[in-house]
Amino acid sequence: MLNTRIFDELEDFRRTFDRWFANVDQASPRVRNEETEWMFSPAFETGWTDDYLHLRFVLPAVTDKDLEVTVQGNQLVVRGERKAPEGFGNENRTYHRLPYGKFERTLDLPNGLDTEKMEAYLHDGVLDVRIPITTAMKPKKIQVAVGKKPQAIAA
Secondary structure (H helix, E strand, O other): OHHHHHHHHHHHHHHHHHHHHHHHHHOEEEEEOOEEEEEOOOOEEEEEOOOEEEEEEEOOOOOHHHEEEEEEOOEEEEEEEEOOOOOOOOOOOOOOOOOOEEEEEEEEOOOOEOHHHOEEEEEOOEEEEEEEEOHHHOOOOOOOOOOOOOOOOOO
16 A cells, blocks of 8 residues: 555656656747747657557647648658737737747657658647558568477478
């Protein structure tokens, strides 16, 4: 019972720590031409099936006009801009807590993906990318023989 409580508390601490770093990573100021512009790095997750690598990027309030997805070799680049809402408040009286600005996320893709058949869908503030796994990289079931070990054949 005590061990379970300790592990639960450690897990809560880890989650709090992860959230804190996620928030630091989400929005950070960057100085360019004596102006401060905000940049954020969208969160993403990955998932595998037998046939596809799935990537999901969280991009609320980003439209297809402000989004670009490219692949070159084994690198996937998702870039764009999340624009602050217009008319949200008076100038110098608006405090934006949500991250806005340009973003770019570059991922090194593993070998064995067919990037020529990659698909990307933007819906409900989420970009879903689906990349097929090549036939050569899919798992192959090997038949296991039962019985005596075959004799070596003399050359």
